[in-house]
Structure formats: structure tokens, C-alpha cells
Amino acid sequence: MRGPQLVSSKFIRQEASRSAADGEHARIIMDRFSILRTRILREMRNHGWRRLAVVPLTKGAGGTFVAINLALALSRQKQTEVILMDLDFGDPSVSAELGVPGCEPVTDAILQGHRLSDLVNIVEEAPNLSILVPGHAEPDAAELIQSEDFSKAMTDLRNHYPASIEIIDTAPLIGGDMALATLPLADAMLLVADGREGTAADMTLAQRLLKDMPPVMGVVLNKSED
Numbered sequence: 001m002r003g004p005q006l007v008s009s010k011f012i013r014q015e016a017s018r019s020a021a022d023g024e025h026a027r028i029i030m031d032r033f034s035i036l037r038t039r040i041l042r043e044m045r046n047h048g049w050r051r052l053a054v055v056p057l058t059k060g061a062g063g064t065f066v067a068i069n070l071a072l073a074l075s076r077q078k079q080t081e082v083i084l085m086d087l088d089f090g091d092p093s094v095s096a097e098l099g100v101p102g103c104e105p106v107t108d109a110i111l112q113g114h115r116l117s118d119l120v121n122i123v124e125e126a127p128n129l130s131i132l133v134p135g136h137a138e139p140d141a142a143e144l145i146q147s148e149d150f151s152k153a154m155t156d157l158r159n160h161y162p163a164s165i166e167i168i169d170t171a172p173l174i175g176g177d178m179a180l181a182t183l184p185l186a187d188a189m190l191l192v193a194d195g196r197e198g199t200a201a202d203m204t205l206a207q208r209l210l211k212d213m214p215p216v217m218g219v220v221l222n223k224s225e226d
């Protein structure tokens with residue numbers, strides 16, 4: 001067993017230098033996610049929820065973008081320990097988007113009987129943020145996510161790594177069953193829609209798919225304002 005290692009995020013370093021060059025734009029994005037963070041924290045605390053799945057309706061809607069920026073906004077609060085997990089095992093992209101090295105395959109860790117906490121890293125530029133972000137697609141993502149061994153490993157991780165808030169990046173809801181298989185791990189979800197197209201029809205389909213799933217806290221209409 002190893003302790004969490006520090007990894008540096010290229011994304012955060014780039015944002016910091018961009019904000020030095022053009023403070024206005026960086027501040028707008030930061031403010032937007034600070035507002036979302038505050039609303040989400042309040043509502044999660046009111047309900048006693050700690051695990052939030054961020055679910056894009058369709059691929060490319062911006063689920064990963066929102067999950068990363070929301071996790072960063074949460075971790076900027078000193079008293080909030082956040083863990084960001086990329087459970088889009090078939091197509092993980094958090095490590096690339098955040099610009100950090102990905103961890104070893106979850107599949108291997110489980111086969112070898114290692115703890116998932118051995119795969120967790122801490123982001124140097126955001127000390128309240130821990131991450132579990134595989135660097136590559138898992139060989140059989142759907143089977144992995146639904147397996148008893150993974151479910152046990154998640155329970156063990158949560159016992160050994162009690163973050164105050166867990167942000168779970170998932171596969172797109174529409175067009176596959178990976179997201180639906182992931183959702184039982186969450187207390188609630190935040191949907192992310194591409195605000196530029198198809199949102200109404202997608203939402204109708206989403207409502208049908210999400211019957212008996214954890215409650216939807218809200219829908220982020222992404223990409224619609226710029």
C-alpha cells in the first residue's frame with residue numbers, strides 16, 4: 001500500500017497563467033462554477049448526499065468539463081475535501097483534460113487485490129482535491145463497473161478515503177448503458193446538456209431513462225452562452 005502521490009495539473013497551471021493575462025474571462029468561468037458549487041453544496045448537505053454523478057446527455061456535451069471545474073470550485077473551499085473520479089471507464093478523459101498522469105488500470109488493481117486508494121493522487125495546485133483518473137480505457141468497462149469486485153473496492157475506498165464530496169464523471173447517458181450502470185454509485189446527479197442543440201428531445205429521452213435512478217439536482221446548459 002502506498003500513500004497518495006502529488007501530481008501537477010497542466011490544466012490548472014494554464015488557467016492560472018491565462019487568468020494573469022486576461023483576468024476577466026477567467027473570472028467569469030470561475031464565478032459561474034462558484035455559484036453552481038454553492039447551490040450544489042447547500043442542496044447536497046440539506047439531503048445528506050455526498051456523491052454527485054456529473055452526467056452528459058450526449059458525448060461532447062461537456063460532462064467532463066463541468067465535473068473538473070465543479071470539483072476545482074469545491075476544492076477551493078478550505079473545509080471541503082473533494083475526490084474526483086473518472087468512472088467513464090470505456091472512454092476516460094479526465095486525466096488528459098486536467099493534464100495529469102493517469103493512474104494504472106482499475107481492472108489490474110482489482111485483479112491483483114490492490115486497494116483503489118493506491119490509485120488515488122492529490123493535485124499539487126489544488127491540495128483539497130484527490131483524483132482517481134485512469135489513463136486509458138479499461139478493457140471491459142461495462143463488466144468492470146457492474147462487477148461485485150468493483151463494488152467492494154469502491155466501498156473499501158470510501159471507508160479508507162472519506163472525502164466530504166465525491167464527484168463522479170460518467171459516460172454519456174444517451175447511446176449506451178455505461179452511465180446507467182454507474183449511477184447507482186451516486187446519491188444524486190447533475191445533467192449536462194449541449195445547450196446549442198437537441199436539448200429538448202434529449203431531455204425527454206433522459207427522463208425516461210432515469211426512472212428509478214438517483215435524483216437529478218439540475219441541468220447545466222453548457223456551451224450556450226459563449
Ligand SMILES: Nc1ncnc2c1ncn2[C@@H]1O[C@H](COP(=O)(O)OP(=O)(O)O)[C@@H](O)[C@H]1O
Pocket residue numbers: 056058059060061062063064065066093097192222223
Ligand atoms: N463550456 C465550455 N467551454 C469551453 N470548452 C468546453 C466547454 N464544455 C466543453 N468544452 C470542451 O469540449 C470538449 C468536449 O467536452 P467534454 O467535457 O469532454 O464532453 P463530455 O465529457 O460530455 O463527453 C472538450 O474538449 C472540452 O474541453
Ligand SMILES: [Mg+2]
Pocket residue numbers: 056063064065088093169170
Ligand atoms: Mg466525459
